[in-house]
Amino acid sequence: MEKDHLEILLEGIRSKFDLVLEGHEVLRSEIQALARRTDERFDLVDLKFEALTKRVDEVETRLDAKIDAVEKKLEAKLDAVAADLAAHRADTEAHHGVYRVKEP
Incomplete structure (x- = not known):
């Protein structure tokens, strides 16, 4: 009777061990699927990051x-204003008695 009882216990342990192995296999396949999806998303x-970088560079x-x-x-306009101002100053200084340019 002990042998039968031991065989029954071993069969129960074996079935529970098989369930644990099956659970680990399911978890392993889910982890692999998650890893694939994660790799695809990172790719x-x-x-998208490369495309955005290219657009920013453009x-x-x-x-x-x-x-x-x-x-x-702006430089051309400033040069023109400076030239006009210089011409105006020269003209003003040419009329020495009428107009006086005072330096601050």
């Missing part, structure tokens, strides 16, 4: 060009 994020290039153009226009 997608990397792709915007930076365009802005640099626009800023350079504005600086050139």
Whole structure:
């Protein structure tokens, strides 16, 4: 009777051990599926990040060009104002008796 009782206990232990192994296999497959999905999402994020970086670089290039153009226009306008002011001053100084330019 002890042998039968021991066999029954061993069969119960074996079935419980099989359940534990089956649970571990399910968990393992779920972890692998999660790892695949995570890798796919990271690949997608990397792709989007690269595209965004490219767009930012393109915007930076365009802005640099626009800023350079504005600086050139502003410089030309300032040069023109300086030339007009110098001409006006020269004209004013030519009329020495009528107009006086006072330096601050």
